[in-house]
Amino acid sequence: MSTINLVQEKSGFKNILWSRHKGLIVTVLCLGFIFLAWLSGKYGYSGLEVPFYLLAYVIGGYQKAREGLQTLIQEKDLDVDLLMVVAAIGAASIGYWADGAILIFIFSLSGALEGYTLERTNDSIKSIMKLRPEEAIVLQGKLEKRVRVEELKQGDRLLVRPGERIAADGIVREGYSSVNQASITGESIPIDKSTGDEVFAGTMNGQGALVIEMTKPAEATLLAKIIHLVQEAQSERPPSQLFMERFERIYAKIVITGAVLILVLPPFVLGWSWSATIYKAMIFLVVASPCALVSSIMPAVLSGISNGARNGILFKGGAYLESIGAVSVVAFDKTGTLTEGIPRITQVIPYGNYTENEVLSIAASLETWSEHPIAKAIVRKANEKDLTLSTASKMEAVPGFGVHGVVEGQVYRIGKLDLGDLVVGGKLSDEKMKAALNLEKQGNTVIFAQVGTELIGILAVKDTIRAHAKESIDRLKKMGIKVVMLTGDSSSTAQIIGEQVGVDQVYSDLLPEHKVDIIKELGKYGKVAMVGDGVNDAPALAVSSVGIAMGAAGTDVALETANVVLMADDLSKVSYAIALGRRTSRIVKQNVAFAVAVMLLLVLSNFLGSINLPLGVIGHEGSTILVIISGLRLLR
Template sequence: MLKTSSLNTVEARMKDKSSSVHAPSSKQSVYGFFKRYAEGIAALASGVLIAIAWGIGHFTEAGSVIIYLLAFVIGGFVKGREGLHTLINERDLDVNLLMIVAAVGAASIGYWTEGAVLIFIFSLSGALESYTTERSKRDISSLMDLKPETAIRYYNGTETEISIEQLEIGDIVLVKPGERIPADGVVREGASSINQSSITGESIPVDKAAGDDVYAGTLNGQGALFIEVTKRSESTLFAKIIRLVQEAQSEKPVSQMFIERFERIYARSIIVITILLIVAPPFLLGRTWNETLYKAMVFLVVASPCALVASIMPAMLSAISNSARKGVLFKGGAHLENLARIKVVAFDKTGTLTNGQPIVTDLIPLDGYSEKDMLQAAASIESLSEHPLAKAIVQEAKERGIRLDWPSELQSLSGWGVQAEWRGDTWRIGKPIMLEHELLTEELESVIDRLEEQGKTVTIIHNTRAVVGVIALQDSIREQAKQAIAEIKRLGIEVAMLTGDQKKTAHKIAREAGIDLVFAELLPEDKVTLIRELKQTYGHIAMVGDGINDAPALATSTVGIAMGGAGSDAALETADLVLMNDDIESIAAAIALGKRTRTIIKQNMLFAAAVIACLITANFMTGIALPLGVVGHEGSTILVILNGLRLLR
């Protein structure tokens, strides 16, 4: 136990101490700026050099060529290195190498300005694409910045500053006002408001007191807290979030992988056609080498798939980054793509549509048992269970001051209830459906029907001799459930509810929430079967659950959506999409974001393909100037990237 006066002592000491924050030096800031925007700065520098070279060209050709060469090197270094890396290590061609070859080819026949402008616009579009990735990574960097490096361990009245990696489960840490919480844990002493926006995306601080869970990376308010560590630094919810978003950014969607495969084949084809355009016309049509080389360079520029390649990932990264800032974590672009195709959203009931905190409403003892004895038996047996109904029964017994004795040989009857040995007898607690027929009397059946008509969940307690009582519990629907379901329906998507609860209770909750498709009294394996049937009937299905009992159904669905507010490992590991603030209203927004992303990608691809087709046709039909080809092709690349960047908003 902590001393009662420890908080007062800490707060008094804090009034006498002040901490200093060392701002980074101006030298470090300048270096950081140039490192972050190096590609963009190189592109702009090459543009400035081109302008200088063009001006000097009126006076000295040799001087302008030297400056053009400098513009080539500065603007084309990054993309040229990427192209050579693909050529040497993967023995393949990509769009970067095509552009460098086109620029060098233009310069080789005297078109220095056109080649340099191609390098400039190509490097500028590359810088924009890098900006998208960097912006997405900055969201992770800003999260990483929230990770505390040290913690104050409190032991026997002594405070010791240690690195968070040294913290062990069970340690007590002191978190002063304004500091970040160093590890996941439980408040043991003190009270404060905690800003959990880094975890849940919600901006309003949450009040915390003794017994409440807190998470690493969240910001303490005005009170000092003594927190017992429950997870090591690498296992904290904060660390998992960072890992998940990093994986999401690196995982490529199916459409992007297709485009990359297409790019490799397309690039080889373009090189072959370009060589034919250089070699064939002088022999077959009697054209000059300069004329055919120029036309071939124009073709190489306008036919390159830069805009097509840039159509997908900037948009995907922007959307993933946008949703992560709001506490909605996608595990990859593929899931964002799939979410746009969803036809049905299936919800688990308890803890998803409802608050997951049922309360005991009725205690009906039978077979000569008193209310106290019946509740003692039920609560003692359920004391080892983590099910929400079990917790509610245990809480009711504790509030009545009833002493509990742990059972032995507790066994979970999946989807039905529990069985245990208690005080020399075998007991079962669970759904009425598990009762043997001879135990289900008319009186008991009447009681069950009456309670279920009221929308309550009925639990039966019986031993080897008789049914000893009935406990009714009721859960309340989430405040935002009706609005969330209405918003999903407005998108033209069906909503279903899958629950293991009794039919009458399920239908009452469904009516209140506005759900038409209701499936009740389901075992975990039944949910999996039902998800498969819904997929056959409707197509793509999203399943929303708590990530523990619903893990098989989450894995079977097209997109598994988990409630991650409680930070359960199963929620983070099984689902494709995690709602960190448990806000089911975010589901409609996430689906809308998926649809918007798909629309923007389609716009980008159609626009890019149309521009390439028009430029190639114009080049063969009438011939176009290399500068126009450069502006048309690279301009389209910049436009598709900017279109994708709209999703950052």
């Protein structure tokens, strides 16, 4: 390493050390000069006492005085920083150098500790931004080329070795491995990935090598969206904090006015000496300042946002963390939210001489090239059972029926038929009709397979309910929340799903604009949260008090519109988010009540008791530190 590089490295280290620990270094220096001033007075070097105190004032109070003066000059407003400095200077002006210096020291210590606690909160959020690797290995034929992530293009094939972090969103094209997705989705258990599975940038590959085809540019990955959401959350302040900041400016003027009145009236009205009056006024400036009150909200809110991010819940701002805690109704979209949104074969009933596998194989052979979701479900089920599929010929779609074609010399038809027509036509026996009706009552779509006029089998297709959907809804209901389901599906299907998951009310046959009307109508019960994943959910997400989008399954429009994103599509996180919002509100209220109580006690003690400036400073700054630490409880 060259001398220049060594010097630059040392310089960089010093800059990092100074920027990270500046508050603590300044506080220690301030205390050091206070100690030297005390030693000077104790051992007869009185000429050095005031200069050392002055150094303590300048070093400990310079930054706060500068910030307070900037607010005064630029915004024509007062803040608590300037109040503290004025109080310290006032104490020194009547000979209480030590008291003023202790005020500056404790104020500086409080600022340093507040900086550390807020930094800890922000660090846990910013750690998300460090997940994306800087480089990736691109496969070019048989060659491997290491490139920067910014240079990757959609369609590139990336090699991810065991133990490496995945650099881009994509589809696995070769290999098998388990991938730890906790950083993105909050899932604690690694997920097995093989050919055709989706993977996300920022997740950690396990024991196997994977070849991934990049499907999204770097700026459009799920991780990039998370980073964007986190940046939004950090910059947006909740209404309570905005109110508190406005209140602080007004309150600071009230405190200054009160201090001036205390300076002027008591000598004439109460007969106090000017020295005692000024001292009481300085104590009032300190103890009446709303530092603890102002610090009651944001540390708690940032901690709550950080807690959510670690558990796969992204809040786009503190306002939504506050709002979700006050939710009285949760409305769920059905398809893709309460259900997986992927139709699956739930049952195959063969008839005649056909077996279950034969019926499934014939149906899959006819549906191989179809893009219809039900056709894909049939083919997927056949592949899962490793069935051999035949090549179908003379394929033709039959409107209102399905498809028909020739498989191994026989003409087969497969499709969805109306049960009433089947009964009238005499094609279904009572037994077969009962089986089909029972499947429909269970929420299945019934598909019939025929050869000529002979029914060879029935296939039941159903959009399966998400794991833990019922438990999640039960948990919400135990929290006193009304749960409803909104869907565009038919009433019969919707009612069956609604009963299975246990919602309080089902709204069916809805268009997107109808969902908006329902959300507005539900507002009579209080704040409404809407949980959805699709483009058709976006209007309802926008009009609700809190829009919650499914992160992994959700469309870009839903993610952009929503206020909260569930990264793992885990419905249990809805109740967790509401509980987190409620707990945040409780802690904020506790902090505010504590801050006001301490402030009133100190103000009353100043007039009725014999509280001195150092004790007032300790009470005031101590309460500020305590409410910050109280807010950090949400990091657990």
